[in-house]
Amino acid sequence: MGGPGVVGSRVLGGRPEGLTTIAMDDDDLDPRARLVVVGNGMAGARFVEEVLERGGGEQFRITVFGDEPHGNYNRIMLSPVLAGETHEDDIVLNDHDWYTDNGIVLRAGVRVERIDTAAKVVYASDGTSTAYDHLVLATGSYSFIPPMTGVRRDDGSLLPGVYGFRTIDETRDMLAATTRCTRAVVMGGGLLGLEAARALQGHGMQVELVHAMPHLMNAQLDAEAGAILKKSVESLGITVHLDSLASEVLGSEHVEGVLLKDGRRLDCDLLVVAAGVRPHTDVAVRSGLEVERGIVVDDQLRTEDPDVYAIGECAQHRGSVYGLVAPAWEHAKVLADVLTGTDPTAEYHGSRTATKLKVAGVDVATMGVNTPQRDDDEFLVISEPKRGVHMSVVIRGDVLIGATLLGDTRKVAYLTQAFDRGTPLPEERIRLLVDLTDGKEEVGVADMPADSQVCNCNGVTKGAICGAVADGCGSVGAVMDRTRAGKGCGSCKSLVKQVVEWAADGDLAEDPAVSYYVPGIPLAKPALMAAIREQGLRSVSAVFAALAPDGKEDAKSKMGLTSLLKMIWGTEYVREKDAEFVNDRVHGNIQRDGTFSVVPQMKGGVTTPAQLRRIAEVAEKYEVPMVKVTGGQRIDLLGVRKEDLPAMWDDLGMPSGYAYGKSFRTVKTCVGSDFCRFGLGDSTQLGIDLETRFQGIESPAKMKLAVVGCPRNCAEAYVKDVGVVAIGNGKWEVYVGGAAGASVRKGDLLATVDSPEEVLTLTGRFLQYYRENANWLERTYDFVPRVGLAHIQAVLLEDSEGIVADLDAGIQRSIDAYTDPWGQDGKEPASPGQFASSLPLIPLPKVPVR
């Protein structure tokens, strides 16, 4: 549909000597089937690539007809070419040599006129006929020129100075025109029109945009977003006329202006018509194939003739015609699967279209619907006209069915995932659109430099993660396995996920294991707990035997299962030492040289001279290399050999402080009301009571608590998994979900209660709710925001789910099951060689002695 091609004579992607086609005689001895592709655009060429990728070069003699004389080029990139930002040579996808190298006959510049489906022959404009066994129509679309008086000359060609915006030749002609023209009118306020307007304006032309609808990009945006886009476009210096139709094109030899229906006249010497495209179906119509809006195809892209297929923008599948490249590429894949026999049953079931574009310098991403369509659809809109930002999501029944991002597309990868997969949405819907942080402003992953470190534990950069994605890691889990990102303290996991999603640009395999409680059992936590209860599985080996695929054990699942079974069964849990992590096997925290740390219980951080004296004696007796006061207000004896542990515990005569487990750790306290002149409540005693009640209880991740006697927060209760603050008059505030470790987060105020007893009850309920519902290794600072404070308050304070009595009983079961492991295993080893050295030839400790 080129305009007068006065400039564009050079063949894009052609050979330097100008040789554009190689005539090859049909070799009757060639046993390969004849595959003929009509159309050498994005769809047709991609289809040929997909066929070759499946070894189709052995099966088929391939002939490709292209209306344009050029090789295959990236039509999407015509806008930057028009803008002068990209050279036309850089948008070539496959040049003529590529076809030759792959044994493909390219008939560039030859238009197919008609198909004889009975004889299985195509007739081309150069008078040739070509026989086929399989025929693929990928004829694409053409620019729609609305009926306007004077737009065409008598011979049907466009008036000079009037251009569609579809091909490289049209683009070249417009580029040439920019040097001699000064005023342009662009008809059409959709994507293409906006792109053309911006490109021409960038060449210094005065540009006016005429759009027939009440707002710009009406196919993708709602009115409000369209209005914001209009402001952004106008700020570039482009005049926008909405609700305006052109009735007449003025000028006899060359365009001089357009006349609008309302009588206004816009002068111009260049008119670009970008009022939509129409599927190119002439050949199919002439050949008797069924055509509605496009060429009608079934789920295998087959037309009503069993040997003729249609793909890309010319095809109509289940009533839909797509004008985007992604569906065309899906067509190409499915059809290549079918024709090469790679997957003869492959089917195409339609595309969920999500687009991410840069329109007139403004980032736009859209997917699904742009406005609510039912009464109970949720609709969240964030509109900042001044900043040119408009974002909205439409949710139906907890599933994202549409999103529009204008001016700020940082969340597009995340939303695309949610849209494509129907993944769970955050309860606070606003988190779909903005990252809520309590601290510093987060840098979007797109803006992070490649060398910035994402996982600090394992030193993994954004670049390394992107490299893993480029190398074919198709899921977050695969990237984490490859790079070890997120496998240290785990605090960066969500960032790793964001980077992976960004790098894959939505092209991620679904990773079902993400929802599993542990990797080796394909069940999420609620289903896993139900199965364990129903089948009475009381040991880790019984869980593997009953629930793992093929009953197969998985080393990295054992620790999480041990914790879960202890929580579910209490004293009825059947202990298996091999299912425990080494820390739990020997009740100490393993150190880098294979020694252990010993932390005696010191409730509330309160000790006595006698206890200190005993600890000092033991430290000297066993030559403990380091004695350290911990962050949890206790004393740590570091560098203890495994074989010395039982004797040390015996000499200490104190219970374990559980400083090694995924369990309740400590309760820090301040000196409270007894000594402190500001104290409002007896925080010390409440801390001791909390630790006495919940000591040693296992949980999905460690639980660190604190109680302070006033809001001065000396024991840092605001940043604990559970933090309790005395506020006077006998009242206590209970905060949950705080952290001051790898993540720093102030806890959320769960409730204000009237007595220490209520603090104990509420803390027990919260801890049990967390134990039953958190994912393995999910700290409360992730759990609370994920579940939502309001939901937790409803469940725990108003008993909205009727489970409070069960929670109370559940935590009591674990409290009753508490035993001091040091007192138990110290006397009698739980298994042979429980405390035997694991590095018998290496003298330990190797840590420096202070």
Place this chain on the structure above:
Amino acid sequence: MSAPHLEVAEAPTTPGTELGSPATGVAVPGTAGPPAGRAYAVARLEDVPLGEGRAFVAGGVQVAVFRLRDGSVHATQAACPHAGGPLADGQTDPDVLVCPLHLYGFRWSDGSSTGGVGRVRVYPVREVDGMLVVDV
């Protein structure tokens, strides 16, 4: 402060296991090590609890021996090639051994790492008359 347990350690009998040599280098016998394929009975079967691992010295080489719940027995070098972690303290399944320090996995089949941190040496091990016998 001097550490009395330093004196307890035996003099090394295998090149590469000198006191103070890095743990990563210790368990892999040097080129002048004992003849390959020599069998050592390191323990009774019941000395290694089901599903767990224990470390022993076989001909001057420290080895970690594992009994899996599927009945198989395995033996590897005792120190992790990554950072010298005590592999006998690791957790196991039919495919891999997982070091307790940084959770790197090593395949029983050939000792290769699932996380790209080198390879552990795998020794042939079998049960003979209730004894665990390792070829070093």
